[in-house]
Amino acid sequence: xxxxxxxxxxxxxxxxxxxxxxxxxxxxxxxxxxxxxxxxxxxxxxxxxxxxxxxxxxxxxxxxxxxxxxxxxxxxxxxxx
Amino acid sequence: xxxxxxxxxxxxxxxxxxxxxxxxxxxxxxxxxxxxxxxxxxxxxxxxxxxxxxxxxxxxxxxxxxxxxxxxxxxxxxxxxxxxxxxxxxxxxxxxxxxxxxxxxxxxxxxxxxxxxxxxxxxxxxxxxxxxxxxxxxxxxxxxxxx
Numbered sequence: 001x002x003x004x005x006x007x008x009x010x011x012x013x014x015x016x017x018x019x020x021x022x023x024x025x026x027x028x029x030x031x032x033x034x035x036x037x038x039x040x041x042x043x044x045x046x047x048x049x050x051x052x053x054x055x056x057x058x059x060x061x062x063x064x065x066x067x068x069x070x071x072x073x074x075x076x077x078x079x080x081x
Numbered sequence: 082x083x084x085x086x087x088x089x090x091x092x093x094x095x096x097x098x099x100x101x102x103x104x105x106x107x108x109x110x111x112x113x114x115x116x117x118x119x120x121x122x123x124x125x126x127x128x129x130x131x132x133x134x135x136x137x138x139x140x141x142x143x144x145x146x147x148x149x150x151x152x153x154x155x156x157x158x159x160x161x162x163x164x165x166x167x168x169x170x171x172x173x174x175x176x177x178x179x180x181x182x183x184x185x186x187x188x189x190x191x192x193x194x195x196x197x198x199x200x201x202x203x204x205x206x207x208x209x210x211x212x213x214x215x216x217x218x219x220x221x222x223x224x225x226x227x228x
Binding site: 007008057059075080 | 115131133135136139140161172173193196197198199200201202203204205214215216217222
């Protein structure tokens with residue numbers, strides 16, 4: 001699936017998007033896999049309360065299932081308007 | 082209902098004048114525009130607005146559709162820019178039209194509250210070549226609870 005990063009999450013990880021091969025059943029499991037990869041991921045996902053997640057462009061939470069999902073995006077709380 | 086996400090500036094006067102023009106069933110139009118504000122004491126060079134292109138339009142449409150349902154609005158308009166903006170530039174606008182002013186005012190506030198916290202935009206302020214991400218405010222999240 002495609003994993004997208006925005007704002008300081010993008011800067012911390014150093015990528016705007018990547019394709020990830022995963023068997024993770026939920027967003028939380030995907031986060032655990034990413035955190036285990038490298039320090040920059042661990043740093044980006046250090047505090048999940050400072051992050052929001054969208055699955056296939058819909059805001060959701062970290063318990064959301066990933067079956068059939070094509071795109072997961074991680075970003076800080078939005079600051080529109 | 083019109084939702085526009087663009088990098089280019091927009092003409093607030095023309096948009097406001099054209100919005101709900103010719104509608105004889107709307108007694109009230111409320112418009113709001115957000116402007117890049119310099120820091121107290123100055124020093125803001127620019128604001129960079131990042132967004133999530135494939136999600137932005139859909140998120141704004143959902144927010145606007147909820148407002149239209151909730152207040153039986155005749156029409157709603159949201160324009161939001163992204164990219165690099167300088168102090169004094171217009172970032173975004175909303176407009177609402179309703180038969181009565183209370184609905185138009187409340188729906189405009191609702192749109193603004195949800196745009197702040199639920200539309201996928203992020204702001205970075207540049208001062209002296211240093212960029213700082215603008216943190217979401219707790220009161221912006223809390224503002225949603227009143228609806």
